[in-house]
Amino acid sequence: MDAAAGQQQEPQLSLAAVRDALVREEDSVVFALIERARHPRNASAYTPAAGGGRSLVEFFVREAEALQSKASLLLPSAGRYQKPEDVPFFPQDLPSHLFPAKSYPKVLHPVASLVSVNDAIWKMYFNELLPLFTVDGDDGNYAETAALDFACLQVISRRIHIGKYVAEVKFRDAPQDYSPAIQAKDKDTLMNLLTFKAVEEKVKRRVEKKARTFGQNVTLEDSANKQENVAEDSGCKVDPKVLSKLYDQWVMPLTKDVEVEYLLRRLD
């Protein structure tokens, strides 16, 4: 998170700042899905190459991640994957001296660098989410499709791994509540402590509304008559219900998995 990572020593970490980051990330998630939805499924991009090789998408994501970390060869602080919320999908392919980062933000426990749910995100994205917001079909734009998938994966992963900060801020706020469960390795109690149903319902409704707002077809003509700031769902570029489902079924549960995994080792 930039607010925390930008400071040099003992940065402040507030729940308000973390929440602002999560809310802003929602917009980016919606934009990324809308852009991917310009193309149909394009299943060929996901078919393993002949002889059991990698699919085009896997090839692309591996290479794109390597490129983004190579950037630090030119500008020492420029590399990606140096912030705890930027987690690569293929860390084994990255130049080893670049990962984990040297300039680790001091705001989190060092265990943060080991927490990743990217395998689950990868499976969820391709097996569950993609069929929900792309139409069947093939337009031949596989390289573009792979780049757009990479953008979706990256932003969803970043959103979920901001959970590391959520966990830290909640722990600092009430160490007496969390410490016994951490010491007892009691995942269920931790999960309960981290779950706020009312907040989750609000998040779901908000991302749905964002999809409706950002996915509408804006024309000059409708501005005078319309009384609402959202379009009909049928005219949206991505079904708003897909966004609330994405958050309900996967983003928020996986975020809590990140939080629990981080907290379980918070006292190490």
Added chain:
Amino acid sequence: MDAAAGQQQEPQLSLAAVRDALVREEDSVVFALIERARHPRNASAYTPAAGGGRSLVEFFVREAEALQSKASLLLPSAGRYQKPEDVPFFPQDLPSHLFPAKSYPKVLHPVASLVSVNDAIWKMYFNELLPLFTVDGDDGNYAETAALDFACLQVISRRIHIGKYVAEVKFRDAPQDYSPAIQAKDKDTLMNLLTFKAVEEKVKRRVEKKARTFGQNVTLEDSANKQENVAEDSGCKVDPKVLSKLYDQWVMPLTKDVEVEYLLRRLD
């Protein structure tokens, strides 16, 4: 353009389809600028490396373009830069057998592959546009900044080079109007034939409205009271006036440059 490129032989090309593509591309331009505006200027990404080397951004764009065309090594039809509107910024760095494309859409005159205004787009983006929609400052996220700049450059370039289709469709519609000016190499007359002030004003107002709609901060609270579907400009993630200026000063003039350049060789 997908509608045209997807077909195999003698595809139809309609002004309506080209206009739809241009209108949809506006949304992508707005999204890309909003995402880049999450970060401050980050001037270090644009500073040439010591000894007159390339800047981080130039390094990144060259490598990212090469990666996108390399995709076709895995999947023959997957490479970028095979469609006339996808024009690389550094064509000399791409594997030569991949560019120009083999499966060229037959809808345009072959000269289309030679028409590029990317040098002008590059200068415009970094010298003129970037300071208008990013704040002064440095948050250290240079690799991410470079990736977001690449996304902006790519979508603006694609939007502008769709002008090749605009030119073709207008020529087919009235070859008797265009041919004398083409034969006389009369750029001014061609530019006049291609200029429709009323349409350009509409486009400017529409992109401004899109920036206002997509750049607003969506909250659950404001939905009941709000009578308009757009936010105040001051709360927008990118100033909507920047979008209308971008289109007025650069996107539409450069599109017409593409159209003129294409038409001048349309009868070769």
